[in-house]
Amino acid sequence: MSEITTIGIVGAGQMGTGIAHVCSLGGYDVLVSDLSQERLDASRTRMSQNMARQASKGAIAQADADAAMKRIQFSTELGQMAHADLVIEAATEDEKVKRAIFADLQSVMNKDAFLATNTSSLSVTRLAASTDRPERFIGLHFMNPVPVMKLVELIRGIQTNEATYEMAKGLVDRLEKTHATAEDFPAFIVNRILMPMINEAVYALYEGVGTVESIDRAMRLGANHPMGPLELADFVGLDTCLAVMRVLHEELADTKYRPCPLLVKYVEAGWLGRKADRGFYDYRGETPVPTR
Ligand code: NAD
Numbered sequence: 001m002s003e004i005t006t007i008g009i010v011g012a013g014q015m016g017t018g019i020a021h022v023c024s025l026g027g028y029d030v031l032v033s034d035l036s037q038e039r040l041d042a043s044r045t046r047m048s049q050n051m052a053r054q055a056s057k058g059a060i061a062q063a064d065a066d067a068a069m070k071r072i073q074f075s076t077e078l079g080q081m082a083h084a085d086l087v088i089e090a091a092t093e094d095e096k097v098k099r100a101i102f103a104d105l106q107s108v109m110n111k112d113a114f115l116a117t118n119t120s121s122l123s124v125t126r127l128a129a130s131t132d133r134p135e136r137f138i139g140l141h142f143m144n145p146v147p148v149m150k151l152v153e154l155i156r157g158i159q160t161n162e163a164t165y166e167m168a169k170g171l172v173d174r175l176e177k178t179h180a181t182a183e184d185f186p187a188f189i190v191n192r193i194l195m196p197m198i199n200e201a202v203y204a205l206y207e208g209v210g211t212v213e214s215i216d217r218a219m220r221l222g223a224n225h226p227m228g229p230l231e232l233a234d235f236v237g238l239d240t241c242l243a244v245m246r247v248l249h250e251e252l253a254d255t256k257y258r259p260c261p262l263l264v265k266y267v268e269a270g271w272l273g274r275k276a277d278r279g280f281y282d283y284r285g286e287t288p289v290p291t292r
Helices: 014-025 037-056 062-070 078-083 095-108 124-129 162-174 190-206 212-222 229-236 238-252 261-269
Strands: 006-010 029-033 072-074 086-089 114-117 137-142 151-156 178-183
Touching (some): 014 029, 095 124, 124 137, 151 162, 190 212, 190 261
16 A cells, blocks of 8 residues: 555544544545544544634634634544544543454455554554554654644554555654654653653652742743743643553653652542642632642
């Protein structure tokens, strides 16, 4: 298979919706699948709102947004993926869920089609091995929010062949994004570096080295980061930060990755960051207020 014209996306949550958005604007025909019609309807609504926002800012033409929305089909039927040249799995971060999707997909997908996963932390090699096409399987790790973030990490499992890697590079180019290639080790590149930094910021808070505000201000103005690490942790979700630290700690078996007990405590409290209205900051009022 040389040319990709139709891309299937399984899982229409925040990432699947964003990936469908950029693929359709990139001129591909897109097939989106999720468990329920409600989730697909929510995905379509969010996507058209996001495109309208981009058009109102002049980032894209309204006519291109309209044409892109027409190139997308939403269906709960996985059978539609028979028409896809590439399927990108962007479902819940749970290995059992992903494996079940791959098993269902291989009975409907064209035998020459490529398969990719957007996993943030699971082993691409292990996921690839569970499919009927490990050599045509690759990690395509988009960043959140997909329409805004320029990077896509490409992760080759040890079985991934050169044609699959070239296909993935071509796709990233056509989406006008940039790739960084990562070997298949826990958390790849971005999260391997970012999450320990966030975890260290939580240790600095835990040990009283600084307050929430002074830690964030120090890193914004002293290291030129656009967001402080604790603000960023709230944006990502503290449960996600903790999950990635646990993967690093367990799979690399090095104590330098131990999750900070204060991060664990925030997650246990349900203070997960912006999505829960409270994390290192409290977002329930007009302006965010530090919680420590
Ligand atoms: P999400 O919870 O917003 O969306 C997941 C979607 O998958 C849901 O709509 C759910 O209904 C659907 N789903 C679950 N089981 C399914 C099945 N059997 N068939 C079809 N759809 C199914 O999650 P998300 O944030 O979009 O994350 C999706 C993937 O992207 C995960 O692997 C995650 O690790 C990865 N990722 C997330 C981020 C992030 O910042 N959120 C960044 C990069 C990668």
